[in-house]
Amino acid sequence: MSELALIIEDDLDLADIFAEALRSVGFTVEHATDGKKAQERLLNGEAPYLILLDMHLPHISGGQLLTDILKKDSRFDKTIIIITTADARMGEAYGDLVDFVMIKPISFVQLRDLTARLKPPQ
Amino acid sequence: MNRFWDTILNVPVPDPDDARRRRVLNIILLGTVGAILIGLAGIIIGSLTSGQLNVPETRLLLAGTITAAFGTLGIYWVNRRFSGRWAALLYLLLLTITFLFTDSPEQLSNGRSLFLFTIPIAISSLILLPEASFLFALLGSGIISGLALSIQQPVNIFAVIGFFILALASWLSARSLESALQELRVINANLDQVVHQRTKALAESLARERIEAGRNQAILNSIADGVIVFDRHWNAILANPAIRSLLDLPIEVIVNRNFRELIEHPKLSAHSRGLLYAMIEHDTQPLSFRIEWGGKTLSVSAAQVYDFREEGNVNLGTVTVFRDFTREAEVERLKSSFVAIVSHELRTPLNAILGYAEMFREAVYGPMNEKQVNMANRIITNTRRLLGLINDLLDQAQMEAGKLTIHMGPVRPSELLEHIHSLLDKTAADKNLRLTSEMDDSLPDIIIGDGPRLEQILVNLVTNAIKFTDQGEIRIRLFHLPEFRKWGIEVTDTGRGIPHSELPHIFETFRQVEGGATRTQGGFGLGLAIVKQLVNLMNGEIKVASEPGQGSVFTITLPLVTP
Numbered sequence: 301m302s303e304l305a306l307i308i309e310d311d312l313d314l315a316d317i318f319a320e321a322l323r324s325v326g327f328t329v330e331h332a333t334d335g336k337k338a339q340e341r342l343l344n345g346e347a348p349y350l351i352l353l354d355m356h357l358p359h360i361s362g363g364q365l366l367t368d369i370l371k372k373d374s375r376f377d378k379t380i381i382i383i384t385t386a387d388a389r390m391g392e393a394y395g396d397l398v399d400f401v402m403i404k405p406i407s408f409v410q411l412r413d414l415t416a417r418l419k420p421p422q
Numbered sequence: 423m424n425r426f427w428d429t430i431l432n433v434p435v436p437d438p439d440d441a442r443r444r445r446v447l448n449i450i451l452l453g454t455v456g457a458i459l460i461g462l463a464g465i466i467i468g469s470l471t472s473g474q475l476n477v478p479e480t481r482l483l484l485a486g487t488i489t490a491a492f493g494t495l496g497i498y499w500v501n502r503r504f505s506g507r508w509a510a511l512l513y514l515l516l517l518t519i520t521f522l523f524t525d526s527p528e529q530l531s532n533g534r535s536l537f538l539f540t541i542p543i544a545i546s547s548l549i550l551l552p553e554a555s556f557l558f559a560l561l562g563s564g565i566i567s568g569l570a571l572s573i574q575q576p577v578n579i580f581a582v583i584g585f586f587i588l589a590l591a592s593w594l595s596a597r598s599l600e601s602a603l604q605e606l607r608v609i610n611a612n613l614d615q616v617v618h619q620r621t622k623a624l625a626e627s628l629a630r631e632r633i634e635a636g637r638n639q640a641i642l643n644s645i646a647d648g649v650i651v652f653d654r655h656w657n658a659i660l661a662n663p664a665i666r667s668l669l670d671l672p673i674e675v676i677v678n679r680n681f682r683e684l685i686e687h688p689k690l691s692a693h694s695r696g697l698l699y700a701m702i703e704h705d706t707q708p709l710s711f712r713i714e715w716g717g718k719t720l721s722v723s724a725a726q727v728y729d730f731r732e733e734g735n736v737n738l739g740t741v742t743v744f745r746d747f748t749r750e751a752e753v754e755r756l757k758s759s760f761v762a763i764v765s766h767e768l769r770t771p772l773n774a775i776l777g778y779a780e781m782f783r784e785a786v787y788g789p790m791n792e793k794q795v796n797m798a799n800r801i802i803t804n805t806r807r808l809l810g811l812i813n814d815l816l817d818q819a820q821m822e823a824g825k826l827t828i829h830m831g832p833v834r835p836s837e838l839l840e841h842i843h844s845l846l847d848k849t850a851a852d853k854n855l856r857l858t859s860e861m862d863d864s865l866p867d868i869i870i871g872d873g874p875r876l877e878q879i880l881v882n883l884v885t886n887a888i889k890f891t892d893q894g895e896i897r898i899r900l901f902h903l904p905e906f907r908k909w910g911i912e913v914t915d916t917g918r919g920i921p922h923s924e925l926p927h928i929f930e931t932f933r934q935v936e937g938g939a940t941r942t943q944g945g946f947g948l949g950l951a952i953v954k955q956l957v958n959l960m961n962g963e964i965k966v967a968s969e970p971g972q973g974s975v976f977t978i979t980l981p982l983v984t985p
Binding site for chain 2: 311313314317318320324386388389392404405406407408409412
């Protein structure tokens with residue numbers, strides 16, 4: 301059984317590319333297309349092994365999801381959180397709360413290589 | 423009471439000596455009248471008690487006394503209305519003649535009444551002329567000599583000598599009194615003149631100042647921008663009417679108050695309050711920024727006023743100019759949000775293109791031949807370039823809107839270098855260039871700065887260096903200048919260099935050397951302009967030295983702040 305990765309990203313193309321990178325290293329990928337859907341998914345479903353969270357989302361921002369759910373609910377204590385943003389300053393601001401910050405544009409190779417290292421040893 | 427005596431005694435004449443003599447004479451005359459009246463009363467009472475009122479001697483005495491009283495009053499009248507000199511002369515003569523009848527010739531010439539003749543000698547120098555004492559000494563001497571001869575007695579030579587000694591003494595004392603008074607009058611007159619001149623000069627300078635102030639006020643009033651002038655303790659000493667309408671406050675709550683009171687006004691936003699406090703607490707050089715006041719955006723420019731005539735350029739205060747910037751700020755806000763949206767919209771598809779191109783290159787969906795991989799690489803390179811351009815444009819737009827701000831925080835210089843290597847080593851290697859870096863040992867491990875912006879500066883400088891260097895190396899050096907509390911970045915390349923004629927323009931927006939370079943090298947020429955503006959925002963300095971064909975050195979010096 302492969303680990304679950306949740307991609308929270310409103311840009312479908314980027315989500316597609318990220319999903320491909322994660323799948324190529326063996327993750328099972330789920331995708332939430334906006335803040336509200338992501339909130340529903342996080343509150344109800346299984347806690348993912350890894351979350352790739354875009355900070356710039358419709359309805360509920362990535363920052364809000366991060367501080368209101370991911371950092372409050374102990375179910376996500378073990379979840380690896382990577383945030384993605386085009387704003388280096390925002391990345392810096394949330395840097396301490398998360399495991400990794402990736403500044404857009406995010407390279408397919410970079411994401412693939414990083415997540416490959418994050419997978420638990422089989 | 424004093425005024426009554428002054429009216430009775432003073433004679434209003436211009437010559438102060440004459441006035442003084444006539445006042446003294448008046449005192450003597452009125453005193454004489456008083457003495458005569460007392461004498462008269464004594465005679466009447468004496469003759470009544472002895473029953474001798476009707477004897478002819480008494481009548482003669484009474485008539486003489488009354489005549490003397492009226493005569494004295496007549497002299498007083500002369501003194502007041504005509505001439506002090508004549509009055510004094512008349513009085514002295516009358517006195518002398520009166521003395522002639524007061525005693526027997528023996529007593530007058532050589533006995534107990536001899537002293538009577540000293541009286542006119544002593545007072546004549548006071549009320550007539552200093553020299554007049556000699557005249558009355560002569561007259562007195564003549565009288566006693568004549569009397570002595572008329573009764574076959576020897577002339578009293580000692581009395582005559584005594585008269586003249588007294589006259590001499592009177593003359594000397596009166597003369598020295600007069601000359602002392604004269605000197606005093608000259609001093610007074612000089613003093614009066616000085617006071618007058620000073621007063622006049624003061625009045626003139628006041629008038630001039632008033633005209634000048636009126637002109638300055640008129641200029642100040644006609645300025646459409648709000649102006650407040652502060653003294654060096656930030657007390658508002660001057661403000662123009664425009665500031666009243668700009669701040670929508672009565673002028674009384676602006677002028678003669680400390681600026682801190684205005685800064686605490688609820689219409690001011692918290693951020694603006696911080697900016698204004700920073701301005702008054704740090705007393706920086708001329709500066710300009712914007713504040714939010716009520717619904718308005720105001721631009722504030724402040725310049726300190728120095729008195730350069732004083733040693734060490736004494737700070738006199740600050741002139742602040744407030745301008746309504748609301749509409750411009752709105753336009754800028756729209757413009758920058760437009761730019762931000764456009765850049766975001768432009769970047770999003772580019773990110774996707776980049777990702778898909780990489781997937782091609784990585785052969786995610788099946789094997790690729792070498793040509794296909796090469797093409798994917800070209801797509802990636804060009805997309806990155808386009809992204810870089812959009813970022814530059816966004817930065818430039820933000821700088822123009824004054825939106826680009828510096829956020830200070832702890833920065834590790836060593837991490838800056840690591841990051842640059844991870845970003846640009848490959849780009850340099852692709853052109854067969856060496857990218858090396860070094861750092862002064864004394865540079866602190868952690869400094870305060872804007873990490874992302876410092877990185878951006880380094881990326882821009884190094885990318886530029888790589889772009890214009892065909893062989894050799896690019897050297898990065900982070901240096902420390904402890905004596906100036908500064909640190910800096912130096913980027914040296916072995917590229918084609920910059921022509922001397924172009925050096926002054928190198929930091930201008932949309933500028934690339936030789937125009938045509940744009941086409942072969944790419945870029946808008948925004949990179950260096952952005953670097954320069956970022957360095958300025960960080961209160962730093964950037965310099966460039968270059969020899970065509972030998973390479974260029976860009977040196978940035980920044981204030982060193984440590985945590």
